[in-house]
Amino acid sequence: MANIREVAKMAGVSVATVSRVLNHPEAVSDKTRKKVLDTIEEMKYTPNGIARSLALNKTSTIALLIPNILNPIYSRLAMGIEEVAHQKGYNTFLCNTEEDKEKEREYIEILLEKRVDGFILISSLLDKGDIDNFRKENIPFVIIGSDLKDLDANIVYTDYLKGAYMATQHLIEIGYKRIAHISGPFKKRDSIQKIEGFKKAMIENNLSIFEGYVIEGNNEIEGGYLGAKRLIKMKYLPEALFVANDLMAIGAMDAIKDTGLSIPKNIAVVGFDDIRMASLVEPKLTTISQPVYKMGLIGARLLIENIEDSKEDDFKQKIFLQPKLKVRKSCGHSHRIREIFN
Structure with a gap:
């Protein structure tokens, strides 16, 4: 197998020129570059990736x-x-x-x-x-x-705080007052910001956050399912849920249906993320979209x-x-925007 020195000798150029053709071809004239590349092809030379990485201090x-x-x-x-x-x-x-x-x-x-x-x-x-x-x-x-x-x-x-605020504010504007939140893991920064956004909207509208109405989930479907089950068993049934991500929101919707309740008639649901599944579940999930x-x-x-x-x-x-609010059927809004599939 040919090495770089043999290629340089055959092409009539220096080893440094061959290296420049391989790594910085823009620094070599068209004529020289073509000559070197033709020689490389003729001799079936394959550069040693590890050696090149060490020489360039770069692994790509x-x-x-x-x-x-x-x-x-x-x-x-x-x-x-x-x-x-x-x-x-x-x-x-x-x-x-x-x-x-x-x-x-x-x-x-x-x-x-x-x-x-x-x-x-x-x-x-x-x-x-x-x-x-x-x-x-x-x-x-x-x-x-x-x-x-x-x-x-x-x-x-x-802006997770703003997105959570928008979701909660939307539920309040529709007319819901008893709103609960299924959060992601409390240790995560985005979870903390979403809780802050939820609380901000509730406080600004002089609405109480019932004891136990902020529940920690695990950002998975089962976390939303278990969180919704706990909320449904509480003395005062929430009228609406803001859920920290769409996967948990889908799990929460399953829990609500399994209990024999209807969405949004008995409990409205809003998620966060706008994953593809959000527009495929029934009812379609209102959510906060992030790019x-x-x-x-x-x-x-x-x-x-x-x-x-x-x-x-x-x-x-x-x-x-x-973030942007995508309004669909799960929140119970009577004037929802056109569905967007992309």
Whole structure:
């Protein structure tokens, strides 16, 4: 098998010129580039990827850490990231942290050893101290879905507090007063912000939050099912539920139906995320839509710009995307908007 020196000798150029053709072809004249590429093809030369990575201090890989690979919201995010990575010539390592901070830390240590060029952390459980330790490695990273206060980093996130406020306010405007909330894990920053948004809307409208009306779920269908079952057994049946994500909202709807109650006649339901299933369940789920695919595209572009131009590291960006309310049948609104399937 030919090596780079033999290719250089056959093409009548230096080894450095062959390397430039392979790694920075724009720096070589068209004539020389064609000559080298023709020689490479003729000699069936295959560059050693590991050697090239060591020489360039670059592996053309990025790591994507997501909390739950089965949640459609994260799959959609990953699609946006992978699209940009593929276009730019990067491979993506996908790691499922299972909402486990220790596992997230372990993955980062392993991936640093594998010399990935950068990280994208989605809905990370890491705190500011963890991130500060991580950044000492001088590896570019982007955070999606979480805003760590006072952290100087590239961050792409949704206004969860506003989205939760919009969902609750919509239920109040329709006429519901006894509104309960099934939250995600209390330790997660997005869960905390959604609880704050829910409470803000209730307080501004002088509505009481009944004892036990904020229940912790696990962001899975069964969490919503069990949470709704608990609420249905309470002395005062909630008139409406705001659920922290669509998977749990779908589980809550199943629990309501299994109890013999009707949606929205007995209990109205609003979710958060606008996953594809939200428009397929019956009744169709009113929800808060966030532009997750766009978040993935933006996050990947920020990371790769940072990898390829170290000067970009001096200009951190916090990109704040606004949520939208998608009104469907589950909330009981009589003038719902046209269904949108996309």
